[in-house]
Amino acid sequence: VTRPILFLSDFGLDDEYVGLCHAVIARVAPEVKVIDLHHGIPPHDVVTGALTLAQAVSYGPKDAVFLAVVDPGVGTGRRGVALQAGDALLVGPDNGVLMPAAAALGGVSSGVELEVGRVVLWSVSDTFHGRDVFAPAAARLAAGADLGEVGEGIDPSELTELGPWSRLEVEEERVSTAVIGVDRFGNVRLGARPEDLKDAGLEADELVLLVAGAPVTGHRVRTYGELEPAAFGVLVDSAGWLAVVRNGDSAAEQLGLRPGDAVELRASGVG
Amino acid sequence: VTRPILFLSDFGLDDEYVGLCHAVIARVAPEVKVIDLHHGIPPHDVVTGALTLAQAVSYGPKDAVFLAVVDPGVGTGRRGVALQAGDALLVGPDNGVLMPAAAALGGVSSGVELEVGRVVLWSVSDTFHGRDVFAPAAARLAAGADLGEVGEGIDPSELTELGPWSRLEVEEERVSTAVIGVDRFGNVRLGARPEDLKDAGLEADELVLLVAGAPVTGHRVRTYGELEPAAFGVLVDSAGWLAVVRNGDSAAEQLGLRPGDAVELRASGVG
Amino acid sequence: VTRPILFLSDFGLDDEYVGLCHAVIARVAPEVKVIDLHHGIPPHDVVTGALTLAQAVSYGPKDAVFLAVVDPGVGTGRRGVALQAGDALLVGPDNGVLMPAAAALGGVSSGVELEVGRVVLWSVSDTFHGRDVFAPAAARLAAGADLGEVGEGIDPSELTELGPWSRLEVEEERVSTAVIGVDRFGNVRLGARPEDLKDAGLEADELVLLVAGAPVTGHRVRTYGELEPAAFGVLVDSAGWLAVVRNGDSAAEQLGLRPGDAVELRASGVG
Numbered sequence: 001v002t003r004p005i006l007f008l009s010d011f012g013l014d015d016e017y018v019g020l021c022h023a024v025i026a027r028v029a030p031e032v033k034v035i036d037l038h039h040g041i042p043p044h045d046v047v048t049g050a051l052t053l054a055q056a057v058s059y060g061p062k063d064a065v066f067l068a069v070v071d072p073g074v075g076t077g078r079r080g081v082a083l084q085a086g087d088a089l090l091v092g093p094d095n096g097v098l099m100p101a102a103a104a105l106g107g108v109s110s111g112v113e114l115e116v117g118r119v120v121l122w123s124v125s126d127t128f129h130g131r132d133v134f135a136p137a138a139a140r141l142a143a144g145a146d147l148g149e150v151g152e153g154i155d156p157s158e159l160t161e162l163g164p165w166s167r168l169e170v171e172e173e174r175v176s177t178a179v180i181g182v183d184r185f186g187n188v189r190l191g192a193r194p195e196d197l198k199d200a201g202l203e204a205d206e207l208v209l210l211v212a213g214a215p216v217t218g219h220r221v222r223t224y225g226e227l228e229p230a231a232f233g234v235l236v237d238s239a240g241w242l243a244v245v246r247n248g249d250s251a252a253e254q255l256g257l258r259p260g261d262a263v264e265l266r267a268s269g270v271g
Numbered sequence: 272v273t274r275p276i277l278f279l280s281d282f283g284l285d286d287e288y289v290g291l292c293h294a295v296i297a298r299v300a301p302e303v304k305v306i307d308l309h310h311g312i313p314p315h316d317v318v319t320g321a322l323t324l325a326q327a328v329s330y331g332p333k334d335a336v337f338l339a340v341v342d343p344g345v346g347t348g349r350r351g352v353a354l355q356a357g358d359a360l361l362v363g364p365d366n367g368v369l370m371p372a373a374a375a376l377g378g379v380s381s382g383v384e385l386e387v388g389r390v391v392l393w394s395v396s397d398t399f400h401g402r403d404v405f406a407p408a409a410a411r412l413a414a415g416a417d418l419g420e421v422g423e424g425i426d427p428s429e430l431t432e433l434g435p436w437s438r439l440e441v442e443e444e445r446v447s448t449a450v451i452g453v454d455r456f457g458n459v460r461l462g463a464r465p466e467d468l469k470d471a472g473l474e475a476d477e478l479v480l481l482v483a484g485a486p487v488t489g490h491r492v493r494t495y496g497e498l499e500p501a502a503f504g505v506l507v508d509s510a511g512w513l514a515v516v517r518n519g520d521s522a523a524e525q526l527g528l529r530p531g532d533a534v535e536l537r538a539s540g541v542g
Numbered sequence: 543v544t545r546p547i548l549f550l551s552d553f554g555l556d557d558e559y560v561g562l563c564h565a566v567i568a569r570v571a572p573e574v575k576v577i578d579l580h581h582g583i584p585p586h587d588v589v590t591g592a593l594t595l596a597q598a599v600s601y602g603p604k605d606a607v608f609l610a611v612v613d614p615g616v617g618t619g620r621r622g623v624a625l626q627a628g629d630a631l632l633v634g635p636d637n638g639v640l641m642p643a644a645a646a647l648g649g650v651s652s653g654v655e656l657e658v659g660r661v662v663l664w665s666v667s668d669t670f671h672g673r674d675v676f677a678p679a680a681a682r683l684a685a686g687a688d689l690g691e692v693g694e695g696i697d698p699s700e701l702t703e704l705g706p707w708s709r710l711e712v713e714e715e716r717v718s719t720a721v722i723g724v725d726r727f728g729n730v731r732l733g734a735r736p737e738d739l740k741d742a743g744l745e746a747d748e749l750v751l752l753v754a755g756a757p758v759t760g761h762r763v764r765t766y767g768e769l770e771p772a773a774f775g776v777l778v779d780s781a782g783w784l785a786v787v788r789n790g791d792s793a794a795e796q797l798g799l800r801p802g803d804a805v806e807l808r809a810s811g812v813g
Contacts, residue, residue: 004297012726013284013555016594019579023602026546026577030603035297037290043727044790052287058393059402060294061301072790075765122600126765128780131601184283185314222397223346238399248315248343275568284555306568308561323558329664330673331565332572455554456585494617494668509670519586519614 003089003142004033006060008053009069009130010041017128021069021135028121028139035060042259044072046097048181050162054100055239057088066101067138068092069130080114080133081159082147089147091138093129096162108159112151119150168192175200175265179257180241186250188257190242192265197242202267207234209244210264211255217268218244234265274360274413275304277331279324280340280401281312288399292340292406299392299410306331313530315343317368319452321433325371326510328359337372338409339363340401351385351404352430353418360418362409364400367433379430383422390421439463446471446536450528451512457521459528461513463536468513473538478505480515481535482526488539489515505536545631545684546575548602550595551611551672552583559670563611563677570663570681577602584801586614588639590723592704596642597781599630608643609680610634611672622656622675623701624689631689633680635671638704650701654693661692710734717742717807721799722783728792730799732784734807739784744809749776751786752806753797759810760786776807 005025011017018039025034037056041049049070056066071078071093079094085105090098091114102108116124119137137150147153168191169176175196181189197203209216209232219226221233227247232254237243244251244263252258276296282288289310296305308327312320320341327337342349342364350365356376361369365384373379387395390408408421418424439462440447446467452460468474480487480503490497492504498518503525508514515522515534523529547567553559560581567576579598583591591612598608613620613635621636627647632640636655644650658666661679679692689695710733711718717738723731739745751758751774761768763775769789774796779785786793786805794800 004301006294008287008290014582015723015725016550016580016597017725019550019577020598020601022577023548023579023598023606026575026606027601027603030546030575033297033301035290035293037294038287040285055287056291056294059291059298061298064294064297073767076767125780127777131780181286183286183288224398225344225347235398238396238402275572277565279558279561304568304572306561306564308565309558311556326558327562327565330562330569332569335565335568452557454557454559496615496618506669509667509673 002029002032002144003063003065004035004061005067005138005142006035006037006056006064007067008037008041008049008056009039010043010045010049011039011069011130013039017130020131024131024135025139025142028136029143032139032142041070044070046070046072046095047162048259050097050100051180053097054104057101057104063087064089065138065142066090066098067134068097068101069134070097071095071129074129075126080129080137081111081154082114082137082141082150083108083111083156083159084147085109089141091134091141093134094160096160099159099162108156110147111154111156111159112147113154114151168196170196170200173201173267175202177263177265179259179261179263181259182252182257186246186252186254187237188244188252188255188263189237189239190244190263192242193240194236194242197265200265202265204268206268208266208268209234210266211257211261216255224248273300273303273415274334274336275306275332276338276409276413277306277308277327277335278338279308279312279320279327280310281314281316281320282310282340282401284310288401291402295402295406296410296413299407300414303410303413312341315341317341317343317366318433319530321368321371322451324368325375328372328375334358335360336409336413337361337369338405339368339372340405341368342366342400345400346397351400351408352382352425353385353408353412353421354379354382354427354430355418356380360412362405362412364405365431367431370430370433379427381418382425382427382430383418384425385422439467441467441471444472444538446473448534448536450530450532450534452530453523453528457517457523458508459515459523459526459534460508460510461515461534463513464511465507465513468536471536473536475539477539479537479539480505481537482528482532487526495519544571544574544686545605545607546577546603547609547680547684548577548579548598548606549609550579550583550591550598551581552585552587552591553581553611553672555581559672562673566673566677567681567684570678571685574681574684577606583612586612588612588614588637589704590801592639592642593722595639596646599643599646605629606631607680607684608632608640609676610639610643611676612639613637613671616671617668622671622679623653623696624656624679624683624692625650625653625698625701626689627651631683633676633683635676636702638702641701641704650698652689653696653698653701654689655696656693710738712738712742715743715809717744719805719807721801721803721805723801724794724799728788728794729779730786730794730797730805731779731781732786732805734784735782736778736784739807742807744807746810748810750808750810751776752808753799753803758797766790
């Protein structure tokens, strides 16, 4: 019995990096299925990679091997690891990228540090551990290998946690946060959830969004269709985050917002 | 025996939407194969999605489940449906996106309205029925479920037809239409077919293309290679549409043409 | 027993061309696995396609069918071929795109010219042999067909070789070459290998890069992490080429370099 591999990276699709990892997996484990979760994580953005991977826990196969390669530390001393969490396995660099997914799976029950000599089929490049270490390790595990066959046991409590990522501040009638994503429809995902609005006492149908200091009115809606043309809305998006949207138009473009930009939410009466 | 899923959407590859649908299908039906037909349909462009899906009927597996998610009405009252047409099944919103493919398959022989309670594994997002309704329904059907297991029977004659999409007008020595696509080579697909030129009596080797009122000479050719450098040609593209091309260069860029732009074809003698 | 198909093209992902080839393969050979190596080869760039395909030989399944469609001569008299090299098969146009991969596999042992009548399922478009000839031929071979079932034997010595592509010149203390690729991290791949530096006697820790005549200092490093911020480095990239990099930043953007641009490497003392 094989496990499917759920593969996420910051490689993009503009070159052959993702394809080479697929080729390696097919050489090591011809019968394993690989699902591309997403390869457009911004280069070296460990936080976005980690949050995107964690989101997939609720939807993907419960016995998957989660392979996540967002690895600004490649070629330095950072460890590569393979972890067990729930019924799933996770493979990637020990830089925090696996940790929210592991938490969503019930926490790490055991882990190993990947040992190059056990998993690698050729000489290892200094810059492309995705192809040379992580992909073959994931393939071996997906084909049925035990963790002990790809590395030496480590103490899960010593794994690197994901650094602080949210600028979320919740106060009386005020939620300050940042844009954590913009999709191709121009919907602006904020690093805050509906319960944060509740905690701040911001439960009116209208909110004021402060974007670069300028106020914009946003209506609380459930779907795009509830908005008048050219009106801005705030809804709970498909991953459970608050998102600023515009009906049939790009909210991001209209507001000039990009990931990392600060956004403040206030009650409509406040200037 | 499972069916392959042929998946088309307007999700793009800039975020994890497509990957999450794949993850859902692998959870519901681990053994099913998913073929990505295209995810770069312009956002909310039901017509382009429908025509692209229909084109695949001639080339894909005859027993496929066609999964098409171009769904500007998500979260409103529009129905989700699953249809039988020929040996194939089709799953998507009831907004016309499935209808040209169903027609190319011989017409809808039976159908159901998807019932969320029968197909969904978790609480349903208001904005992402691709992940929460259509992908799991397609997975269930691909794994062998009957239509009746995912919804309640409907009258095929009450399905929403695809709205009028072509600006095609064929007159004596004159065909007016619009650009319906531009590919990465800069070839400009028009919403007209060679038989429309014939009907208009435009069968000379040279045509005049009127683009924003300005005349450009185009030569009827079978392949790019028949064109002189810097000359424009009109050929029948791989999907059977008329296309404006330029040898080794982008016709779209040279002519400033984008999807939706009007183009008129006339006999070369006409100013 | 089936073979996996390793698929490379210049189709891009902005339209449905790749998806239609997948659909065709699934119709002809439902049980065959297709691995997308890369579809972002610059349009009509046979050299980049050939080098990218050859790179995959070391990593992919040894019995793969390599399907490469970079085909500026489609619709002209150029032949389509299927070749045996080592345990692998290769399918594509006879324009050199398959030859470096075939060489890396040990050379072509036998080959056939594809005969449309033996492989094609429908009328053949003049412009899309990827869908109409190469994909079905690769599918037939991957499903177990012999070369003789898809074409007539040819003399391997008469195959078209890949044209000259490298501007590499190695002299005393001087290596002249060109950019052969830029990845999304902005790393600049040069058409030279570390042994060329050695042959030129350029083995100091510092090099001078001449870019459009202007000198830039580059440090020989093994990984990005060895570089000071804002310093340029020269390392051996994951495919074995010399690459110009910048720590945490795009070297290509900083230096204004694009594929095809000339770069000269000299000893640091030389102006």
